[in-house]
Amino acid sequence: MTIFLSSLGFGLVTASVLAIASVGFTLQFGVTDVLNLAYGAIMIAGAFVAYVVNQAGLSVWIGLLAAVAVCSAGSVLLNSAVYTPFQRRGTSPITMVIVSLGMTLIIEFSVQALAGGTSVSYAMGSGKTLRAGGLVLTVVQIVVIALSVLVMAGVHGLLRYSKLGKAMRATAANKTLARNCGIRTGRVITITWALTGALCGLAGVVFAIDAGSFDATATDIFLVLILAAVFLGGPGQAYGAMLGAVVIGIATEVSAAYITADYKYVIAFVALLVMLGVRPTGLLGARQ
Amino acid sequence: MNFYLINLLIYAAVDAMACLGLSQQFGVAGVTNFGFIIFQAAGGYTAAILAMPHDTANGGFQSYIGGWGLPFPLPWIGAAVVGGLIALPFTFLVGRRLRGDFAAVGLLVTAVLLNLLVTNYRPLLNGDAGLSIIPAPLQGEFNPQSAGYEWGFAAVGLALALGVYLFLRRITESPYGRSLRAMRDNDIVADSLGKNLLSLRTAMLVLGGAIAGLSGGILVSYISTWSPAAWGYAETVVLFAAVIIGGAGNHRGAILGAILVPVGFEEVTRFIPTSNNLPPNLIPSLQWVAIGLLIVVFLWLRPQGIFPERKRVIGLAGAAPAGRAGAWGWRRRALAEEARPETPVADGDGGAAPADGVTAGWPSSAVAGGAAPEAGAADSTGGQRDASGAPRRPSPLTGEEPEGDGGTGGLGGGTRSQAAVVADGEDAPVGLEAVGVVRDFGGMRAVSDVSFQVRQGTLTGLIGPNGAGKSTLLAMLAGTLPVSSGRIMYRGQDITGMPAFRRARLGLVRTFQLASEFKRLTVLENLLSAVPANRGDSFRGAVLGKRYWKDDESAAIERATVILERFGLEKFANHYAGDLSGGQRRLVEIMRSLMAEPGMLLLDEPMAGVHPHLARRIGNELVALCSEGMTILMVEHELAIMDEFCDPVVVMAEGAVLAEGTMEQLRGRSEVVEAYLVG
Numbered sequence: 025m026t027i028f029l030s031s032l033g034f035g036l037v038t039a040s041v042l043a044i045a046s047v048g049f050t051l052q053f054g055v056t057d058v059l060n061l062a063y064g065a066i067m068i069a070g071a072f073v074a075y076v077v078n079q080a081g082l083s084v085w086i087g088l089l090a091a092v093a094v095c096s097a098g099s100v101l102l103n104s105a106v107y108t109p110f111q112r113r114g115t116s117p118i119t120m121v122i123v124s125l126g127m128t129l130i131i132e133f134s135v136q137a138l139a140g141g142t143s144v145s146y147a148m149g150s151g152k153t154l155r156a157g158g159l160v161l162t163v164v165q166i167v168v169i170a171l172s173v174l175v176m177a178g179v180h181g182l183l184r185y186s187k188l189g190k191a192m193r194a195t196a197a198n199k200t201l202a203r204n205c206g207i208r209t210g211r212v213i214t215i216t217w218a219l220t221g222a223l224c225g226l227a228g229v230v231f232a233i234d235a236g237s238f239d240a241t242a243t244d245i246f247l248v249l250i251l252a253a254v255f256l257g258g259p260g261q262a263y264g265a266m267l268g269a270v271v272i273g274i275a276t277e278v279s280a281a282y283i284t285a286d287y288k289y290v291i292a293f294v295a296l297l298v299m300l301g302v303r304p305t306g307l308l309g310a311r312q
Numbered sequence: 313m314n315f316y317l318i319n320l321l322i323y324a325a326v327d328a329m330a331c332l333g334l335s336q337q338f339g340v341a342g343v344t345n346f347g348f349i350i351f352q353a354a355g356g357y358t359a360a361i362l363a364m365p366h367d368t369a370n371g372g373f374q375s376y377i378g379g380w381g382l383p384f385p386l387p388w389i390g391a392a393v394v395g396g397l398i399a400l401p402f403t404f405l406v407g408r409r410l411r412g413d414f415a416a417v418g419l420l421v422t423a424v425l426l427n428l429l430v431t432n433y434r435p436l437l438n439g440d441a442g443l444s445i446i447p448a449p450l451q452g453e454f455n456p457q458s459a460g461y462e463w464g465f466a467a468v469g470l471a472l473a474l475g476v477y478l479f480l481r482r483i484t485e486s487p488y489g490r491s492l493r494a495m496r497d498n499d500i501v502a503d504s505l506g507k508n509l510l511s512l513r514t515a516m517l518v519l520g521g522a523i524a525g526l527s528g529g530i531l532v533s534y535i536s537t538w539s540p541a542a543w544g545y546a547e548t549v550v551l552f553a554a555v556i557i558g559g560a561g562n563h564r565g566a567i568l569g570a571i572l573v574p575v576g577f578e579e580v581t582r583f584i585p586t587s588n589n590l591p592p593n594l595i596p597s598l599q600w601v602a603i604g605l606l607i608v609v610f611l612w613l614r615p616q617g618i619f620p621e622r623k624r625v626i627g628l629a630g631a632a633p634a635g636r637a638g639a640w641g642w643r644r645r646a647l648a649e650e651a652r653p654e655t656p657v658a659d660g661d662g663g664a665a666p667a668d669g670v671t672a673g674w675p676s677s678a679v680a681g682g683a684a685p686e687a688g689a690a691d692s693t694g695g696q697r698d699a700s701g702a703p704r705r706p707s708p709l710t711g712e713e714p715e716g717d718g719g720t721g722g723l724g725g726g727t728r729s730q731a732a733v734v735a736d737g738e739d740a741p742v743g744l745e746a747v748g749v750v751r752d753f754g755g756m757r758a759v760s761d762v763s764f765q766v767r768q769g770t771l772t773g774l775i776g777p778n779g780a781g782k783s784t785l786l787a788m789l790a791g792t793l794p795v796s797s798g799r800i801m802y803r804g805q806d807i808t809g810m811p812a813f814r815r816a817r818l819g820l821v822r823t824f825q826l827a828s829e830f831k832r833l834t835v836l837e838n839l840l841s842a843v844p845a846n847r848g849d850s851f852r853g854a855v856l857g858k859r860y861w862k863d864d865e866s867a868a869i870e871r872a873t874v875i876l877e878r879f880g881l882e883k884f885a886n887h888y889a890g891d892l893s894g895g896q897r898r899l900v901e902i903m904r905s906l907m908a909e910p911g912m913l914l915l916d917e918p919m920a921g922v923h924p925h926l927a928r929r930i931g932n933e934l935v936a937l938c939s940e941g942m943t944i945l946m947v948e949h950e951l952a953i954m955d956e957f958c959d960p961v962v963v964m965a966e967g968a969v970l971a972e973g974t975m976e977q978l979r980g981r982s983e984v985v986e987a988y989l990v991g
Contacts, residue, residue: 116412122344130605133597140592141591290425300414
């Protein structure tokens, strides 16, 4: 039971990181119809921005703010300078994926060129270890979980109650119609990328915090977890991404306790492939 | 220096082979296989474990399955076979239902997953460390280090690459290859024309997998090691970059891409001076950045690649004997499965054209493409040719026909059923029937409990205001969309569960409302792609080569020529269909559907956005087709068109059938009038 509970604790942390990342990814897809596979690369770029700030002597949490800013701007740039021009040309979705893979290579290996190939870590303490029931979590881990819950609440509030959120949902549902209703879809899209880019940066830093040590290629596998969570919940569905993140995050960590840790990601992969094969619109998506 | 050159040649052969396989999948067939590297890896591992001794040999420091020490060429053959077999489980990802980019992501993820599994599960293939001391082919008989052996190895590798190139070229330049390209350009339309997408994609996955596997086997036998680091998912991206830059869909482009990217790139960076001041990882990282840049830049500036796909120029048939082709180039298919027996009419009876106003001179300005005016008015009577082979034409003014000689087969050369005589009326047998058909989209009911019949030989109209559910109903009749409940019967047979391509093969063919030509095929290729019974339109047929299928192909070209001349577009035969004007493309679509030898046509707004003269001309053609026994259900908006051509007409509104009858009858009914004014 203790093994289960402690792995549950890990699962909650992973789910938290995954939730922040997946919601950002799925909203980008919802509003732009592009699977931005460069998302993982931008995450790790954010992680390194925070690292640089951290190495300069400042706290990681300040670095986190810097990462959020940089990734937000970077994502807006990525969409307006790369994805939008291609889409305006009528590029097919498959070619867009290839473009995003190209951008992944550019971003990820630019980071690697600058940072080198060795793994690094943040200079931070993990804080006290707290126990509750059988759960064992450090303060930092609890902060991560709390951040995630805050972000989820914020996204929920944004989408449900704010005018911008409604505009985002409308644009995601039918861009032309939204535009004809007077919604400035161009601006909505830019703001969406700015917000999701911020989430991406945040996700990158908390990922790095959770991972302990990381290098430029650390998010390669994590991107698969994101995809699994997104497709489990339904691409474009923010609540689906949250649900998917919880399921995938907990499932991978709990399974690691019972089968060899090396294979813990296998569950995520299998879930993703099964969803793609059986129900590509996801659990919360509309049935085609 | 020699060794360096040999090295280069072998890598060139291996990469060229891999790129050819990828280009065939991606460039020709439109199957985006982001897991491509898995197949090369599988081939490599297979060749290794087939050639290596049992894993206790060499001190037992490796652990792996297999190890049967088989002699050359069995490891390479095994590599190709396994590469092909491994493709089979992937077919579920590339089946019809999944969006292209989703499928691509699934394949990418699979590549990462398999790499992870092999890395972590050591007993399988020695995990992260990989396999080493893989025996070179024939190393018992020859010295693998000798120059002669190395040259021989390179020669064999290059020969195999050449063989792959020739084989793929044979496949691609056949009618089967044309179907692959059609599927790539517009898979839903290809499906509706009778192409079995799943079977085509599976074949391409297996073929590409086998080629990739072979390339892996050759590589592994040369470098004598193989580990997961050599086949990360990023290697697939490199191959994609090579194919895109060289030119997707062009086999020579694939070879060029292989030389430029995997080979050229490596070599260029070899000459960059290394210095200790630079971080050790810099050059490899920048290599990857450069590949990413190349991909994005090329896709932006020159997506067709350095060697774009060639246009296939096909000569039109010369003096086309009308015997087999008939007036419309459309031959009623022998419908063995039909309940009612056909009364075959001997060709000698031919020639009698039901001149129902079709021959009256069409305004030649309306002829799209500005073809010779005579051609437009001419061939209604059966495309009869006189002794010199020139088409005999009725006078455009009076519509008189020249004497038929009877022997050259008049309208619709093949069998003609009695339905031609019973052109309309309730006694005609039922061609297509919808029984209680319902379609829901989430919470919305688009089509509710629709039942009606379409009688053979009629040109039935289906009208209704926007949102009435007409196109949805048509899609369900054609099989492009599944029904939520209800049944669809075609000539007495329940086809409700039948996929679209099978319905097309039965003779139920549809057209589409929006642009649906195969853009990167020429007009003539568009028409030829629809032909249902070409011997070259199967993998086996393609492999057997031109001699096997050229007769069927010539016959198809004849039919296509007649149809093109009929519609006045023969000048555009070798233009890309995507380059034509809207009205012309509409004609191409109609001609193409006729080439499919339909027994029944489902037309989705064929006149939409078409010049009124052209619309009338199309209407006249359709009426003439029906008088020959064709059945047509036409969805349309314009009441004027319904007035002129359709009888009977079905009215839909808000998902249900409102009324049925002739236009005059319908005009008198208030609910129909209201539906159009209000709905």
